[in-house]
Amino acid sequence: MSDANILVIEDEPEIRKFLKVVLTGNDFKPVFAETGKDGLKLATLHPPEVIIMDLGLPDMDGIEIIQNIRGWSNIPIIVLSARGQEADKIKALELGADDYLTKPFSTGELLARLKVALRRARSGETQSSPVIEIGEMKLDLEKRQVFVAGVETHLTPIEYKLLAVLVKHAGKVVTQKQLLLDVWGKHSTENSHYLRIYAQHLRQKLGDDPLKPRYIINEAGIGYKFREKVAVASAAEA
Ligand code: CA
Numbered sequence: 001m002s003d004a005n006i007l008v009i010e011d012e013p014e015i016r017k018f019l020k021v022v023l024t025g026n027d028f029k030p031v032f033a034e035t036g037k038d039g040l041k042l043a044t045l046h047p048p049e050v051i052i053m054d055l056g057l058p059d060m061d062g063i064e065i066i067q068n069i070r071g072w073s074n075i076p077i078i079v080l081s082a083r084g085q086e087a088d089k090i091k092a093l094e095l096g097a098d099d100y101l102t103k104p105f106s107t108g109e110l111l112a113r114l115k116v117a118l119r120r121a122r123s124g125e126t127q128s129s130p131v132i133e134i135g136e137m138k139l140d141l142e143k144r145q146v147f148v149a150g151v152e153t154h155l156t157p158i159e160y161k162l163l164a165v166l167v168k169h170a171g172k173v174v175t176q177k178q179l180l181l182d183v184w185g186k187h188s189t190e191n192s193h194y195l196r197i198y199a200q201h202l203r204q205k206l207g208d209d210p211l212k213p214r215y216i217i218n219e220a221g222i223g224y225k226f227r228e229k230v231a232v233a234s235a236a237e238a
Contacts, residue, residue, distance in 0.1 A: 004118055006030045007048035009039030009065065010080065011058050015103070019052065022107050028114075036060030043069055050117045055081045055088050063091055070096035076117035080105075086221050090175050093223065098172045100222075116171045116228045123229065132167055134229050135214060137206055139167050146205075153205050158183060162198050163226075166216065171228030173219050199224060 006028050010016050016032055023030040031048065033039035036057040043051060051069070055062035066077060079092045079100040089100045098120065099113050130142035138147040144160060146153045155163065161183045166174060180189045188194065199216055202208075208215045217225045 004028055004049040005046070006114070007033065007039065007042055007051045007053075009033045009036065009051065009053035009057065009062075011035065011054060011056075015054070015080070019110075022110060026111060034058075036062070036065050040065060040068060043073075043075070047073060047075060049075070049121050050114060051075055051077045052114070053077060053079060055079055055085065055092060063088070063095060066092055066095045066097050074121075076121050078113055078117055089222055090177070093173055093175050094178060100173070119228060120171050132170070132229070134167065134170060134227055137215060139163065148206055155202070155205060158198060159202050159205065162195075163202055166224060166226035170226045173223050173225045175223040177223075179223060195224070 006023055008016065008019050008023075008030050010019065010032070011034050016034075020030060020032070031042055031046070033042050036059050039051075039053065039057075040060075042048075053062055053065060057065075062079065066079075069075065069077065076098040077092075077096070079089065079097045080103055081089050081092075081100060083102050089102075092100065098117055101109060101113060130140060132139045132141065136149040140146075141164060146155055146160070146163065162179065165179060165182045176192045176195055177189050179195055180191060183198075184191065184194060199218065200210065203210055203213065203216050206215050215227050217227065219225060
């Protein structure tokens with residue numbers, strides 16, 4: 001897991017210092033850029049395994065950097081942003097960022113998200129099998145069947161669609177808008193109450209506790225995330 005090359009694009013010296021201590025202390029190999037331009041250059045010259053980047057940079061909008069990188073790479077991108085910048089986070093996720101951290105964030109939060117991003121990067125984004133198993137849940141995309149602990153669970157077509165979208169992006173936050181678009185279509189992108197209702201149905205059917213969800217994690221005001229695929233050893237991450 002460690003010794004991974006991490007590119008950090010961040011203009012605030014304190015945050016760079018904090019990240020340097022945490023990342024090198026956990027055997028990662030961070031490389032730092034203070035501007036968007038330098039960050040992009042480094043990302044192109046020596047593609048890292050994960051990019052951690054601030055959205056508010058002196059020379060470029062972080063959103064532009066994400067767009068640029070997504071034009072040629074699927075390197076996981078974790079965005080750093082200030083509290084209250086929900087719209088920016090949503091935009092970053094919609095353009096292909098994988099996750100976000102709200103400043104100030106703890107060492108535990110940072111490492112947990114970084115590990116998920118690395119697992120995604122190392123397991124490969126491409127879905128090679130129609131059967132996806134996460135924890136006790138098994139989703140067969142070909143037969144459109146869902147099993148929990150070996151027992152088939154019947155889902156309505158909407159519930160199934162929602163689950164399939166979330167699972168295909170497991171470990172990654174999917175925005176409300178994207179979920180509404182993918183599951184209900186382009187005329188429903190404002191109906192976030194659909195999501196709340198159906199996420200609750202799905203949790204019930206998967207045997208998930210909304211207070212301590214194992215599968216469907218709500219990112220308040222942003223979207224939902226399905227638990228990542230290889231999470232057996234990560235129970236103590238939080
Ligand atoms: Ca900044």
